[in-house]
Every structure is written in C-alpha cells, then in structure tokens.
Amino acid sequence: MPLYDYQCSRCGEFRAFRPMRDSQLPQACPECDVLCERTLSAPFLSGASDGCLSRPQGAAPGGSWRKMCGFGCSGAGCH
Template structure:
C-alpha cells in the first residue's frame, strides 16, 4: 500500500497508508478527526541506495598525489612512420 500525505486545516500535514482505490477519498485527521484533503508529494524513490552510498561524512575533496616516476622514462611509445591507421594517404 502506498503512503499518502494529507493536510488538515487545523493540525497540518500527516501521512496515511491507503489502498490506491481509496487514494482520492478524504482522510480523517488523527488528532482532531476533521476531514483532510490529499496533497501531492514527490515519491521517495531509492535506486539500490546509490544516493546514500555517494554521500561522504566530509564534503572536502581529498588530495590525490601522483606516484613518483622517472622523468627520463617515457611511458608512451614513439611511432615511427607517420600515421599507420591511415593507409594509402
């Protein structure tokens, strides 16, 4: 059963579990028993907790250092012969 939000004029907003068939019917306020109208609320959708996993306790970015490399050693291989992927040009 979905959870719907209702607004009572005297007490404010409250939630109530209802079937989809009863979703458009007014609800009685749990405090004053007055009739309350349903209000639109954004559904709470969570996709495998992805939003929760991405949050960190510290919002500051972490400092990442590059490993020390030998400046004389070139990581990329030098190409001899121009552009080998452009045959016939």
Template sequence: MPIYEYRCPACSIFEVISPMGAASDQQSCPTCGQASQRKISAPNLSKTSSAAFQLIDSTHRSASEPQVVSGSLPRGAPRRSQPYTSNPLHRKLPRP
C-alpha cells in the first residue's frame, strides 16, 4: 500500500498508509487533531531487490549498532599442512 504524507500547520509532517486512490486530500493530525493537507512528494520507486535492501539496511545498521562478540572462537582440531604439494604443475615453479 502507498504511504501518503500530510503536513500539519501546527506540528510537522506525518505519514498515513491507505489503499491506492482511497487517500483523502485532508487528514486529521494524530498529535493535535487539526486538519492537515496532503503533501505532494516523490514516489519511493526502486529497481533493487529485497535482498539488496536487506544488505544495505544491515550495513547502515551495523555502523551505528555494531554487534559485540564476547568470548573466543571455538577450538577445533589442529590442521596439518602438507610438507609438499601433489600438484604436478607446482614442480615447474622455482624453488627457494
């Protein structure tokens, strides 16, 4: 549903969500109750997907509300590295 903006002469701008075409030209202000005129504003159109929006929102949110990690990483089995490579192409590389 679209979001319509209204400007209250006494308070400020407020938003009302109503079905398309059902929004009236005047709406009473939720704070003071005065009649408010509908404001003409730019539509909120976007061509990005919801996954992109979630990524953008989480990036903005992490700037002001970073997640704090307590504790250390769990210990796993120690990894053993191979002393040599089994890739035949690595034989052509220069040796130290």
C-alpha cells in the first residue's frame, strides 16, 4: 500500500498508508480528526517501514514529520 503525505492546518504534516483507489480522497488527521488534503511529495523509497508515521509522544503540534522522524525513521522517539 502506498504512503501518502498530508498537511493539517491545525497539527502540521503527517503520513498515511492508503489504497491507491483512495489516494485523491481527504484523510483524517490522526491528532484532531480534521479532513486534510494530500500534498505533493517525492516518493518514499525505503525498503522497510517500522510504522513510525505519526508524531512521537511529547512532540510539539505542527512539527514536521521530516524533523521528528527523518526518512529512515531513526529520530528520537520513533522506536
């Protein structure tokens, strides 16, 4: 299943695995449940995923997943 990026006006960026047939539909923010539009992004080409898709516990709202997790999911709080 592909991984898509979304932008919440309240909470910031988040990622979600979704079926391709649902790729153009809005996705609910995992923090506040507001429906969010998909953003354009480069493909995520990692060979593995450990499920680190949401904000780590204690992270400030509005923080970027790129700053929190990185492309290899090696950031503090992810594991």
